[in-house]
Amino acid sequence: MTLNPLSNPKGVKLLCELCQKPAFVQCTLCRVTYYCGIDHQQADWVGIHEKICQLLIPLRTVQMSFLSSEEHRKKQEQDLLHRRKHMIELTRTTGQKLLFEGKHEQAVPAAMQSLRFSIDVHGLDSIELVPSYLILAEASIGLHKLSQAEEYLAQAQWTVLKTPDCSSAIKSKLERNLGLLYASQGNFDESLRHIADDIYHASEEFGTDDIHTSGGYFHMANVFFRQNRMDIADSLYTRVTDIWHEHLLRIVTSQTKRPDTSAVGGAVVELEEKETESLDEAQEAEAKQVLHSIHDIREQAANQNAAESAAKISHALAMLYFLLHDLPKAKELASKAQASCKPSSSSSNQDHLAEDIADFMQTLQELPLRSKSSILDMAT
Known part of the structure; x- marks a missing residue:
């Protein structure tokens, strides 16, 4: 990108987008954003400006016309x-x-x-x-x-x-x-006192088993981990894993199930379905950070509880990468989850997990390596 030194009109003060100091260069793509130097321009571009460059133009060049009708002005506003x-x-x-x-x-x-x-x-x-x-x-x-x-x-x-x-x-x-x-x-x-308050308020707003609340459990686990209080940390990491696993399983199930149909007068009528859940960009990044962190901790542990939860972590990550349209990674992690999860006569939870993993593997096997658009078509 080319940056042109500015010669400001008399009385016009242009300020840097980041530091609010006098600006001397201009973004040549939108021409409504200014910087004190190339370092701040590059920092802003990488951080956010690349995404919003063209979106800033109508916001910073809008002119309310007093000659137009009141209805038109209200629409502009x-x-x-x-x-x-x-x-x-x-x-x-x-x-x-x-x-x-x-x-x-x-x-x-x-x-x-x-x-x-x-x-x-x-x-x-x-x-x-x-x-x-x-x-x-x-x-x-x-x-x-x-x-x-x-x-x-x-x-x-x-x-x-x-x-x-x-x-x-x-x-x-x-x-x-x-x-x-x-x-x-x-x-x-x-730190633990404030994170406990975080969990309390998040539970009030979203419930105790929601992904918005799980962040508090995760950070509390990290504090106990740093104190080497591993029993407490491990139980909290398990709670976080369970919440994310359930949430991702619900999204994957809703996106891969076939629409319900009903026969009416010999004709097949597609029933109206509720809007499916999804993850925004921040939630996708949070899931990757949290689940990979716990996955790495589990792999370093050598106890039986860690071995049993490894399957659920791998399955959760597999479902996440499926939603991120990375099918090779999803298949790799799903295979790892299936290898780690063995049905147990003494654990119904383990049996349910094994069934969920098997169903997910079946879904993956029915899909060839597709492009992002193909997977989106399947989900809709």
Whole structure:
């Protein structure tokens, strides 16, 4: 990409997208984004700008005409609001995805964009800004900038405290980030207290066995793991595995089952089905991070419990890669799960798992190596 030095018109101040210092170069693709130098341009491009470059043009070049009708102006305003809300969701999901992938530095531009659009839509004091503060805080923790993380968390905490009707979902995310901060400082007791609050609030909002709650169990397990309290950590890792396995199994089943039909007057009528569940980009990245982490820990363990849970972890990963349209990886992990899972006369759970794995293997065997579009056609 070519960057052209700017010669700003008199009285026009152009600021860097990342640091808000005077800008001297311009993105030549959208021509509405400016930077203090090539380093910040490249950082923004990798973090979020590649995704939103063209989407920024109508947002930053829109002109409300006072000569048009009131109805037309309202339509313009509604369209602008819709675009901004879409950008909040896109940038926030991208930031979360990058965090789960361990790309903390790249997550910062996405979080900053989500914060800007949230301010535009909701104002400076809204609770809707908190998720963006939390992404910035977690990115700062990952970059070992703990004092900066504390500032973001303090802002988020203050906003939550002055919002009596704040949702349990936001309280959960705040407590989780506080737990991560204290864990990074080595204060494990305080970390566990905040993560316990995270699990409580997430359970209130989503239930105890939901993937939104499982993140709290996972981080609590990591704290116990660092304390070498392996029995507790192992039970929590098992809980996380069970939640993700059940969730992925439900999605795969809904996407691979044939539509229900009913004969009416000699004609076959396809019954209406409910919309199937799916994973967004951030949830896909979270599943990969969490399940691979537990999978690696299980492989290093040599006890019987670890051997029994290895099959479920491998099956969960196989289903995840199936949903990610990586059939060779899905088949490899499914074969590994099948080899690890032996039906047991004393364990009905093991028998059910063996049946689920066998059904999944059957689904994979019926599919040739297909392209992404072919698999999507099958799912719909």
